[in-house]
Amino acid sequence: MGFATDAIHVGQEPDPATGAIIVPIYQTSTFVQEELGKHKGYEYARTSNPTRAALERNLARLEGGKFGLAFASGMAAINAMMSLFKPGDHVVAGHHLYGGTFRLFEHMLKGSGLSFSYVDTTDLDSLERAFQPNTRLTYIETPTNPVMEITDIAAAASLAHHHRALLAVDNTFMSPYFQRPLAFGADIVLHSTTKYLNGHSDGVGGAVIVSDGALAERLKFIQNAAGAVLGPMDSWLVLRGVKTLSVRMRQHNENGMAVAEFLARHPKVKNVHYPGLPTHPQHELAKKQMTGFGGMLSFETGSLENAKRLLKAVRLCSLAESLGGVETLISHPATMTHASVPPDDRRRLGITDGLVRISVGIEDVEDLIADLEHALAML
Numbered sequence: 120m121g122f123a124t125d126a127i128h129v130g131q132e133p134d135p136a137t138g139a140i141i142v143p144i145y146q147t148s149t150f151v152q153e154e155l156g157k158h159k160g161y162e163y164a165r166t167s168n169p170t171r172a173a174l175e176r177n178l179a180r181l182e183g184g185k186f187g188l189a190f191a192s193g194m195a196a197i198n199a200m201m202s203l204f205k206p207g208d209h210v211v212a213g214h215h216l217y218g219g220t221f222r223l224f225e226h227m228l229k230g231s232g233l234s235f236s237y238v239d240t241t242d243l244d245s246l247e248r249a250f251q252p253n254t255r256l257t258y259i260e261t262p263t264n265p266v267m268e269i270t271d272i273a274a275a276a277s278l279a280h281h282h283r284a285l286l287a288v289d290n291t292f293m294s295p296y297f298q299r300p301l302a303f304g305a306d307i308v309l310h311s312t313t314k315y316l317n318g319h320s321d322g323v324g325g326a327v328i329v330s331d332g333a334l335a336e337r338l339k340f341i342q343n344a345a346g347a348v349l350g351p352m353d354s355w356l357v358l359r360g361v362k363t364l365s366v367r368m369r370q371h372n373e374n375g376m377a378v379a380e381f382l383a384r385h386p387k388v389k390n391v392h393y394p395g396l397p398t399h400p401q402h403e404l405a406k407k408q409m410t411g412f413g414g415m416l417s418f419e420t421g422s423l424e425n426a427k428r429l430l431k432a433v434r435l436c437s438l439a440e441s442l443g444g445v446e447t448l449i450s451h452p453a454t455m456t457h458a459s460v461p462p463d464d465r466r467r468l469g470i471t472d473g474l475v476r477i478s479v480g481i482e483d484v485e486d487l488i489a490d491l492e493h494a495l496a497m498l
């Protein structure tokens with residue numbers, strides 16, 4: 120079946136007991152057993168819950184994987200996945216990681232004996248050079264936040280496998296609608312479902328998707344043992360969100376493209392980072408591994424003063440962190456999402472004081488452009 124059909128139906132057969140078309144919210148902690156060792160597949164809701172199980176099956180299919188696991192947040196998913204590794208293991212990671220992931224790696228996992236190298240994974244030579252005999256994992260985000268750099272997933276997977284390491288891809292920015300890393304050889308896909316998968320800015324959650332049975336078994340053990348599971352109500356919200364993922368992503372893409380083209384033409388905008396623009400340095404690679412470019416972009420206003428003025432002048436775009444919801448959010452990476460990155464590193468990574476990020480929503484795009492046009496006139 121096609122992606123949209125799978126999004127609406129997989130894991131969501133009508134309830135056999137009542138015929139309910141929608142998977143119920145199984146708000147229960149335990150399940151009664153008929154006799155010792157005889158039950159319906161559910162014993163205790165940390166181990167498994169039918170609403171969560173429906174979401175896990177659904178997300179696995181959408182990513183083209185065999186197994187899905189849902190967690191209490193994107194960070195809980197990443198932390199659970201990282202529990203696959205042991206003290207002494209080395210990880211090669213992208214230099215533009217989501218701030219929370221960098222914090223987890225540097226300020227928690229380093230203390231438990233893992234070591235990390237951060238490299239520009241868009242440059243395959245520098246990625247290759249970063250491998251060590253004890254490297255067990257390559258961890259990337261593509262496109263990166265907020266300057267939308269793209270790593271060749273297939274090339275990164277073959278490098279990782281050549282060095283007997285796994286490749287994990289955080290696919291939050293694209294969603295499986297536009298990019299399916301497992302098809303390019305990745306071993307593990309991660310999501311903050313908080314963003315596009317839920318899509319309505321009303322819940323926090325995360326997921327891990329794999330195809331390898333042994334890896335899935337180990338992750339299932341970690342999920343149950345450490346216990347950072349997604350609750351039934353939140354699982355249900357993501358299931359509900361995912362039903363419209365196809366139509367939402369198509370509109371995010373259409374609006375993203377229109378806003379990017381508007382900004383690229385505007386005399387007060389210095390530079391627009393959007394993989395859908397032919398001027399993006401990796402536009403060709405983007406077309407090769409993505410089927411759309413999504414709704415995330417950033418652009419250069421020239422100075423902190425200009426960025427401040429613009430963010431104060433917008434009316435429809437809301438000044439907030441996060442992304443992937445139906446409403447347009449605008450933010451200032453240098454002082455918001457990347458405030459904890461030292462200024463020198465920020466400059467090196469292209470996160471200038473004048474950089475503004477937009478998560479383009481699915482409002483009428485004429486209204487978004489009018490809002491930005493009015494705000495840019497204040498610079």
Ligand SMILES: *Cc1c(COP(=O)(O)O)cnc(C)c1O
Nearest residue numbers: 192193194217289291311313324
């Ligand atoms: C938001 C985000 C996360 C963390 O997810 P939470 O649900 O906030 O814990 C991880 N990676 C990326 C790319 C994100 O945007």
